[in-house]
Amino acid sequence: MNIDKITIRRASLDLITPFTTSFSTQTNRDFLIVEATSGTTTGYGECGAFAFPYYSEEYTSGCELVLIEHLVPLLVGTVIGHPREIRDIFAPIKRNTMAKSAVEGAIWDLWAKLEGVSLANAVGGTKSTVDVGLSVGIKESESELVDFVSAAVDEGFSRIKVKIKPGSDLSFIRAVRTEHPEVPLMADANSAYTLADTEHLRRLDELDLMMIEQPLAHDDIVDHRHLQQVLHTPICLDESIHSLADTRQAIELGSCRIINIKIGRVGGISEAKDIEQLCRNEGLDVWCGGMLESGIGRAHNLAIASLPGFTLPGDTAPSARYWKRDVITPEVTMDRGRIDVPQGPGIGFDIDAAQLEAITTSGRSFEADNR
Numbered sequence: 001m002n003i004d005k006i007t008i009r010r011a012s013l014d015l016i017t018p019f020t021t022s023f024s025t026q027t028n029r030d031f032l033i034v035e036a037t038s039g040t041t042t043g044y045g046e047c048g049a050f051a052f053p054y055y056s057e058e059y060t061s062g063c064e065l066v067l068i069e070h071l072v073p074l075l076v077g078t079v080i081g082h083p084r085e086i087r088d089i090f091a092p093i094k095r096n097t098m099a100k101s102a103v104e105g106a107i108w109d110l111w112a113k114l115e116g117v118s119l120a121n122a123v124g125g126t127k128s129t130v131d132v133g134l135s136v137g138i139k140e141s142e143s144e145l146v147d148f149v150s151a152a153v154d155e156g157f158s159r160i161k162v163k164i165k166p167g168s169d170l171s172f173i174r175a176v177r178t179e180h181p182e183v184p185l186m187a188d189a190n191s192a193y194t195l196a197d198t199e200h201l202r203r204l205d206e207l208d209l210m211m212i213e214q215p216l217a218h219d220d221i222v223d224h225r226h227l228q229q230v231l232h233t234p235i236c237l238d239e240s241i242h243s244l245a246d247t248r249q250a251i252e253l254g255s256c257r258i259i260n261i262k263i264g265r266v267g268g269i270s271e272a273k274d275i276e277q278l279c280r281n282e283g284l285d286v287w288c289g290g291m292l293e294s295g296i297g298r299a300h301n302l303a304i305a306s307l308p309g310f311t312l313p314g315d316t317a318p319s320a321r322y323w324k325r326d327v328i329t330p331e332v333t334m335d336r337g338r339i340d341v342p343q344g345p346g347i348g349f350d351i352d353a354a355q356l357e358a359i360t361t362s363g364r365s366f367e368a369d370n371r
């Protein structure tokens, strides 16, 4: 396929519920949507980066520049046989995984649409529905958290993840566990602890958690190994895993028993597929994380989560949990804790063009002759 045109849109969407993690409170997403066009067909990708570099080093303005100055020029006006080629084309550019993934995802959608297959099908997905959990932000009090979780349990979510940080951890999780003795429950610390907190974290072992996600530093795999050796609760790595090589090293060291795959954090769908394959071979559970995506990124997440190695519920909650009006139609909806994997061509949802225009704050297009 000829890559005739690539458009980088910057967009802004308000979250229905402010989302608090150990690193910030977010009320809005300021993010990028990438469109890749061949002839009359357009594929869509989304950049998972936030407006600030608090989750990882990438952030929206930085990604925008990397895309415009380095990534888009490598693709516009070229001919791509298959989206798997993109990883090699981008290889000279170090890291910048979320920027790479935004355009790689658009090319995957474009390719799937031109082939007339669903993105799930294109990536090798085998499941027709995926199990979905909810990621619950840090709340002011135990009772506020319990009320919020109880509503989510009533809505049917397959598992509940609760964000924690020092000062909002054991008593909060214990309150949820007491009210919901059976619910599949986990905690996500977003790197808020160090090995000095080992004894404190060991008390989580009493609470029958599926896992604790990223307790230690965002760039660590060695200390996580030491923690996993004394923790019964499985450790899941999120921030620490940017590639297949990171995954292999974490497995070799015994730094985790579970991997959260975010397409953006690992540089795209091809790398995500390779990580899924390795984890499946090595017997590690995998699930699909989220970056509070709009429907476009959410659709990519559903496609990748349909791979057989995604054995645990993901963070790909329905659109209405995040947005008053999503940018896709129909929105992503959930039925008894499950979401249908879309079967239509590409991402399998239509773009709500009026909403896409309404949320766009700026945009630039690059074509073969004006790059």
Ligand code: OSB
Binding pocket: 021, 055, 135, 188, 190, 238, 289, 290, 291, 292, 293, 315, 316, 317
């Ligand atoms: O660590 O998975 C995370 C949100 C923002 C930043 C980091 C994370 C999260 C989530 C929410 O857990 C996932 C989602 O609902 O999209």
Ligand code: MG
Binding pocket: 188, 190, 213, 214, 238, 239, 260, 289
């Ligand atoms: Mg996480």
